[in-house]
Structure formats: structure tokens, C-alpha cells
Amino acid sequence: MLVGYARVSTAEQHLDPQLAQLHAAGADKVFSEKVSGTTAKRPQLLAAIEFAREGDVFVVTRLDRFARSSVDLHNLIQTLSNKGVGFRCIEQAGVDTTTSSGKLMLGMLGAVAEFETALRAERQAEGIAKAKADGRYQGRKATIDPAEVRRLLGEGMKPSAVAKALGIGRASVYRLAA
Template sequence: MIIGYARVSTSDQNPELQVDALERAGAEQIFQEKFTGSQRERPELSQCLRMLRKGDVLVVWKLDRLARSLKDLVVLVEELHERGVGFKSLTESIDTTSSGGRLVFHIFGALAEFERDLIRERTTAGLQAARARGRKGGRKPSMSDSDIKKAIAMLSDPRITKKEVAEHFDVSRTTLNSSLKRVGSAS
């Protein structure tokens, strides 16, 4: 069975172009939804994927209609392949039911993995360069050393609670406690 999936990103977009192309490609059933690709949960896609059986073919108008990223697409198509389900993208002329289509798709997958490795290498190099210049990564502390000294002074008064000190500095008690630990004073 050939099953189609069509997705538009916003409610003002119309899926008719996709649906017409899927029907011309022989889709016997078409799942449609209006969701941005960044949404993790897409109920129609989930239902479509559950319905697919061995020997079926999932058809989309364009690759970006199915997945949020190339990595997600590769994972999804690999899962379909393991279940014995084929995949076709009409715009890119990819058809994993043929050996040539599987080759093209695996090349896409290899390129996605290469891109992830390059990003990881650049990130690591950038962090090392920043450390070499004396910069630390991470978020700036909510309380400065000066604020912590003032908080310690305030806490030396037994009538002032940690809750009151935290409110004074507009931080949570947890943040106040970790700041005090950072300077070695857990008063």
C-alpha cells in the first residue's frame, strides 16, 4: 500500500499542492497536518507511522515535510527500512525501494554524520581557545562576590533568615546556598 504524508507549517498554508502530488504518485491514503516541523509531537505523522506495514511505501512531497533535520530523517528512514517499509520523496526523486535510491539516501546520512562531527570539532576547538584566553564557559553567577559578602554579613544577624536574604538579592534559597558554598561559607 502506498501511504502519503503531507504537512504545512502554518494554518494559512494550503496542503493541496502536496496532496495532489501524492495522489498522482498513487497514494491510497494521505495523512495531513498543520504543524511546524520543530514540533516534536505530530499526531498525524505518528498515526501514519503506526499504520505502515511490511511492503508498504511512505511517500512525501519533499524531505523537509517529514523530519526536522537530516539526522532525524536518516533515523526515521532507517527505522522504516528495518520494518520492511519503503520511502519515496517526490521532489528529490529519492526512492529507497530501489538500490540506487538507498545509495543516495545513505550518502545523505553520511553527509549528516560528517556535518555533526565537524560541528563537534569546531565547538571543542572554540572552548579550548576560550580557556586558553582565561575565559570560562557557563552561565555568569547570579550573585557576585560582593553580594555574597553582604549576604554573609546579613546572615550574621540571627534575626534575619536565609529566605529574607535570598529575597533581598532576588535569588532563590537554593542559589543563595550554592553561592555561599562557592566561597566556603555555608552559614
């Protein structure tokens, strides 16, 4: 059985192109979700992996829809492999863990994807540093009013109660109290 998985990161993006590709590839069962984040925060991915049985092949359109790093990719592939489930990627031709050359291709593409992610992070850090140097980067606006925290503490309210009342972390209250 071919088990498909499709994912987009935001509600504004559309799953339709991925779903069409998965169905055209012959996927018998498709799991999909509109969510960004780690594997633990992607319930349909976990459900798809749980659903897959020995002899099945897990199919995705692109590696970046499946894993967030080469470590994540290899961990997910290992989980599938431990269950006796193969892995195939439609758009990255040759990625098919049911073949030796497909396993090699998967390793190379995973390394390239991680390299691209690292480059993107470096460019972002450089952009932030430049913006800070130019005085254009202020960071996000403060969400905690220190005066309000100190006022409530001064009235005898316990730190946990202050945190709950203001909807902030208790550690933030302690940090401001010091």
C-alpha cells in the first residue's frame, strides 16, 4: 500500500497540488495537515507513520514537506525502516529507500537540504546584525509591563498569582522582582 503525506505550513497555502500528486502516484491513503513545527506538533504525520504497515511505502511530494533537517529526515526514515516501511519522494527523483541508489540519493539530498537551512539562518543573522547596526532593528515589543508586576508584588500578591493574573511566566515575575 502507498501511504501519502502532504503538509503546508500556513492556512494561506493550499494542499491541493500535493494531494493531486500523491493520488497520481497511486497513494491509497493520504494524510494531510496545515501546520508548521516539529514532528511532535504534526499529528497527521504521526498518524500516517502509525498507520503504515510492513511492506507499505510512505510517499511525499518533497522532502521539506516531510522533515525539517537531515537529522529529522534520518530519524523519520529510521522509524519507517524499523517498521519495514519504504520511503519515496515524488519530486526528488531517485529518492526511494526500497532501492540502494535511492538510499544514497536520500542521504545526499538530506545533506544539501540541511546546508541550505544553515545558509538561510546565516543570512538571516547577518541581516539582523546589519539592521541593528543601522538602528533599524528594535526586536519585538515588550509584552510585560514591569511596573504592573512590581505594583502587584508590592500589594502582597504572590509571584505565581501575579504570573497567572498577567498571563506571563512565573520566571518573568521573579526576574522583574530581583
